[in-house]
Amino acid sequence: MRVRIVGIGMGPDQLTPEAAAALRGCDYAVAARKRRDDGLFDLRRAVCDAHGVPLVAVPDPERDRDDPADYRAAVADWHEARVRAFEQVLAERGGTAAFLVWGDPSLYDSTLRIVARIAERAEIPVEYDVLPGISAPQLLAARHRIVLHGVGRPVHVTPLRRLDEAVAAGHGDIVVMLGARAAFEGLEEWSVWWGANLGTGTEELVAGRVGDVLPEIGAARARAKERAGWVMDTALLRRPS
Structure with a gap:
């Protein structure tokens, strides 16, 4: 078969x-x-x-x-x-x-x-x-109208549970998958572009300085889950220059 x-x-x-x-x-x-x-x-x-x-x-x-x-x-x-x-x-x-x-x-x-x-x-x-299909990082970049990395620089993709390792390793552009919830402790000065349920009718988007938008991300994530009954979110985190 x-x-x-x-x-x-x-x-x-x-x-x-x-x-x-x-x-x-x-x-x-x-x-x-x-x-x-x-x-x-x-x-x-x-x-x-x-x-x-x-x-x-x-x-x-x-x-x-x-x-x-x-x-x-x-x-x-x-x-x-x-x-x-x-x-x-x-x-x-x-x-x-x-x-x-x-x-x-x-x-x-x-x-x-x-x-x-x-x-x-x-x-x-x-x-x-x-x-092949359209991936969550592709959708995230399109929705926020951004490039996932700096000029000539790499981008690191990781599940949330290994985010601390990526930060400690010095990565400057990090795409977080498998649960990019509002849990970016210690990264308040970083920039974030976040999205939940991308490409669906319950899509939510938030962007800004992590320390400023964490409550907004938490509320948006809760809305997406309540409306859809599930939530899948992805985020790009960028180290301050």
């Missing part, structure tokens, strides 16, 4: 023509559903409905999210549970299946690793390819 890993940006308006064509050529799509009222699953369904592709729900295995001592091992266990769950659906249905990935599959997403693991296990023969 064939699997197509499709980057979908943040929903129906974010698919590239290439990604949309790939999705329409699939027999069905699969997606993990965390609970019955999963707003992100519903957004994936809207993408599939827009392209006439049925969406199959796969119950998402539980994951230890309380900052376990062995983070890598906890994630590996979760990935393996997901492999088995998705593998069962693919074996039952066959055909060509789409995996819908928020943003772009290359950034902080486990789908590529999971599909590669399914192929390695060889329980079912699987061929797969990847269709």
Whole structure:
């Protein structure tokens, strides 16, 4: 069978023509559903409905999210549970299946690793390819009309839990993903460009000096979560010159 890993940006308006064509050529799509009222699953369904592709729900295995001592091992266990769950659906249905990935599959997403693991296990023969999508950092830069780095300078991308390491390492332009909440303690003099639920109807944007806009970010994040039932936020932090 064939699997197509499709980057979908943040929903129906974010698919590239290439990604949309790939999705329409699939027999069905699969997606993990965390609970019955999963707003992100519903957004994936809207993408599939827009392209006439049925969406199959796969119950998402539980994951230890309380900052376990062995983070890598906890994630590996979760990935393996997901492999088995998705593998069962693919074996039952066959055909060509789409995996819908928020943003772009290359950034902080486990789908590529999971599909590669399914192929390695060889329980079912699987061929797969990847269709890129519009990533959260791209959307953030577009919404704020900024370049993510200084002239000829690098930009560092990190999850929030490793922000302190990035700051200590001397990085001057830092894109924070996976929970860019209003928790930038000690960075009050830095500049921030922040966004939540980018590319959706519940999008929120805040920019300014960190020490001045932290309360505004907190309020905007709460609004986005209340309106959508979920929140995904990203921020660019820039060291003062």
